[in-house]
Amino acid sequence: MTTPHTVAPSERPHPWDRDAPHAHVDLDALRHNLALLRARTAPGVRLLAAVKADAYGHGLLPVARALAAAGAEAFGVATAAEALALRGAGVPGDVLAFGPVRAGIAELVAADVALTVAQPADLEAIAAAAAGARARVHVKVDTGMGRLGLAPAEARALIAAVDRSPLADLEGVWTHLASADEPDATEPDSATHRQVAAFAALLARLERDGLRPRWAHAANSAGTLLLPEVHHDLVRPGIALYGQPASAWLARRVPDLRPVxxxxxxxxxxxxxxxxxxxxxxxxxxxxxxxxxxxxxxxxxxxxxxxxxxxxxxxxxxxxxxxxxxxxxxxxxxxxxxxxxxxxxxxxxxxxxxxxxxxxxxxxxxxxxxxxxxxxxxxxxxxxxxx
Ligand SMILES: Cc1ncc(COP(=O)(O)O)c(C=O)c1O
CATH class of the missing domain: 2.40.37.10 (Lyase, Ornithine Decarboxylase; Chain A, domain 1)
Incomplete structure (x- = not known):
């Protein structure tokens, strides 16, 4: 499978590329930013690189290959096509589809792509489509983003249902921070702090119930760079890998990113x-x-x-x-x-x-x-x- 910007080397360069605009993608800068993010996380915390949307426009496969070679353990994508492009190209590492998928579930499960379950219907769709194979599942919980997922109290029942399902392996639980790049993110009474606390409370409860999955994750770039309390088992940076700050506030706090x-x-x-x-x-x-x-x-x-x-x-x-x-x-x-x-x-x-x-x-x-x-x-x- 090819994606728009990841043509086989034999298809490039075209003679007419000389007349085209060029995006020069500096893979050394990418590796520098990866190392900078790594330096902010404790040993043993995994790094899942957000490479959705063609690696934020930088080219999915060259970027994912470079990150994998530099030690990124996993990749986050938005669509089945992106996940299967990574698998089709043989990029090593885990792949997690962030958004619930309906089409292509059997192919994704067969390709060992981890799927997000945000509501009971997602689990039912996986059970219906997985054709007997066990799907790797990460349950998405809404702690304040307001986009996907159930609130922690209802999510517990969903997590238990995934755990019981003969067609799913409960591999992760995750949430997404809505305001981690805002100037108040590190303050104790901020919206981010409330999300961090709600997620930590859910994880403690899952632990007590014997339902704590292996991978708990919440941190985007801003969370990875500035909020160690939300690193948990895995961080999911995107924009910082590409050398751009998520906000002006973050730019002042983390001046060493290199534009890719x-x-x-x-x-x-x-x-x-x-x-x-x-x-x-x-x-x-x-x-x-x-x-x-x-x-x-x-x-x-x-x-x-x-x-x-x-x-x-x-x-x-x-x-x-x-x-x-x-x-x-x-x-x-x-x-x-x-x-x-x-x-x-x-x-x-x-x-x-x-x-x-x-x-x-x-x-x-x-x-x-x-x-x-x-x-x-x-x-x-x-x-x-x-x-
Ligand atoms: C679920 C999820 N995790 C991680 C990221 C990476 O976020 P950022 O690019 O701000 O680091 C995104 C991007 O929006 C996302 O949707």
């Missing part, structure tokens, strides 16, 4: 314009003086936010230059200044490198790094220097 992705794109046209010349759709930007404008092959269809029209900077020859006029579907324009110059085909940094980071650009676009990274489209060729 840098996006650059080639200049396709250069022109000298006179003062007053309108640039791009709607003429929303007119040259304030005679200047040189470069057109670059990256647009909103590639994931560069249109809301950054005239609101962002790019990196060109060691300096920052403004993005001017509306960002188009496939192209955007840069004001290189009156003395500016660019070669056709010359590459300009748009995300990371000489340009602002994904975290900074996303904030300026009214979004956050998760969305910016996962929207970088399939026309942006992923490259893995050094592999």
């Amino acid at each position: 992705m840098r996006v650059d794109a080639p200049v396709t046209f250069v022109k000298r314009v006179t003062a007053g010349t309108p640039i791009s759709y709607g003429g929303t930007w007119c040259a304030p003086r005679d200047t040189v404008v470069a057109t670059v092959r990256l647009g909103y269809a590639d994931g560069y936010p249109r809301s950054l029209s005239s609101q962002a900077e790019a990196g060109h020859r060691g300096r920052r230059v403004p993005v001017v006029g509306r960002v188009c579907m496939d192209q955007l324009m840069l004001d290189l200044g009156p003395d500016g110059d660019a070669e056709l085909g010359e590459r300009v940094d748009l995300i990371g490198g000489g340009a602002p980071t994904a975290f900074e650009l996303a904030a300026d676009a009214g979004s956050f790094a998760y969305e910016l990274l996962t929207r970088i489209g399939p026309r942006v060729v992923r490259r893995y220097p050094g592999t």
